[in-house]
Amino acid sequence: MASLTVSVFAPQAAKDLGVSPAAIGIYASLTYVGAMLGSLIAGGFILRYGAIRFTQMVMIVSGIGLALCTGAHWGWFVASALIFGLGYGPTTPASSYILSQNTSARSWSLLFSIKQTGVPLGGALAGLIVPWLLIYYDWREVTIAMVVAIGVGVLLIQPIRKRFDAQTITSQPLVSGNVIAPLRLIFSRPDLRLLAIASFCFSATQQSFVYFLVTYLEIGLGWTTQAAGTGLTILGLSAVFGRIGWGALADKLGKSLQILGALAVTMALTIFCAAMFDASWPKWLVLLVCGVFGATGASWNGIYIAQITRSVAPEQVGHATGGALFVTFAGVMITPPLFGLLIATTGGFSIPLSMLGLLSMGVGAKLLLRK
Numbered sequence: 001m002a003s004l005t006v007s008v009f010a011p012q013a014a015k016d017l018g019v020s021p022a023a024i025g026i027y028a029s030l031t032y033v034g035a036m037l038g039s040l041i042a043g044g045f046i047l048r049y050g051a052i053r054f055t056q057m058v059m060i061v062s063g064i065g066l067a068l069c070t071g072a073h074w075g076w077f078v079a080s081a082l083i084f085g086l087g088y089g090p091t092t093p094a095s096s097y098i099l100s101q102n103t104s105a106r107s108w109s110l111l112f113s114i115k116q117t118g119v120p121l122g123g124a125l126a127g128l129i130v131p132w133l134l135i136y137y138d139w140r141e142v143t144i145a146m147v148v149a150i151g152v153g154v155l156l157i158q159p160i161r162k163r164f165d166a167q168t169i170t171s172q173p174l175v176s177g178n179v180i181a182p183l184r185l186i187f188s189r190p191d192l193r194l195l196a197i198a199s200f201c202f203s204a205t206q207q208s209f210v211y212f213l214v215t216y217l218e219i220g221l222g223w224t225t226q227a228a229g230t231g232l233t234i235l236g237l238s239a240v241f242g243r244i245g246w247g248a249l250a251d252k253l254g255k256s257l258q259i260l261g262a263l264a265v266t267m268a269l270t271i272f273c274a275a276m277f278d279a280s281w282p283k284w285l286v287l288l289v290c291g292v293f294g295a296t297g298a299s300w301n302g303i304y305i306a307q308i309t310r311s312v313a314p315e316q317v318g319h320a321t322g323g324a325l326f327v328t329f330a331g332v333m334i335t336p337p338l339f340g341l342l343i344a345t346t347g348g349f350s351i352p353l354s355m356l357g358l359l360s361m362g363v364g365a366k367l368l369l370r371k
Helices: 002-008 010-017 021-049 051-068 074-088 091-102 105-116 118-136 139-156 158-164 181-187 190-220 225-253 256-274 283-296 301-310 314-346 350-369
Strands: none
Touching (some): 002 118, 010 074, 010 139, 021 074, 021 091, 051 074, 105 118, 105 225, 105 301, 118 139, 118 225, 139 158, 190 225, 190 283, 190 301, 190 314, 225 301, 256 301, 256 350, 301 314, 314 350
């Protein structure tokens, strides 16, 4: 929710800071620069301090980073994005490590997908709550409220720390040998390399669409912030059900790569529809497209992480997911600013969205043909 709150108040913040709303792509990109670094070092911290303690640590870092965006200059936004991302990136390796140690591998696609519903649920809450808060409060006040919520979250998970952090390795190096090792592991194996590259394309498409959705509906279609936020909420709620459903199907069929391929193709078709949006489209149809995208284009994450996890030894889970997410986050780092640049260059959203659709279609075909 915190990560998408900025995308919701982007039009208002852009006016105050004197920048284009498309600059939200730069904020998203810098967030994932921090997330890439954070994901690489996660493995060592998890083994040394425990996944719960490490999660608390990075939540605090994220809260500090988010608070910085309340500064009155774009430079504070830049610092905010980098520090927030440093805390945001390691959360998935930490939670993946907990699941891999305490659940059966036979149900990992479903369980990891359930775990990943926190992401679209957060997006749905951002789209539902933040636009209405902006009616009564300044975007800076909304940001501080989100920082407080993160702090409450840190306290809420303290009671379960003793249970899940029972086994730690106090002599585990934190950084030495743990930065390059995750990438070496991912790129040394063809199966992991394919998954990582596919996730680059998935994340590039998903995050570009999600981050710019509210701005697209406001500026491109003339919707109010509250109506545009509804689109983000529907997308997030659809992703919750999509992730659980596709995760269960992947466990039942044992065809994770083929399911990921089918999701990519459907994602592409949905993006092509979104590229044709204009003010004449009825709102219910636009919201339907948002829902279909959520159920497909934002529902691949749990299956992907589960497949990475089951492909490595238990002690390698932190490193493997960290290395894989480095590539995943690279897609988010590189694409949104390019997407924003294309919007400014072409004068609209149609061409940038169509290019994202072609990217998804290509990776979907590759996965479907994989034996």
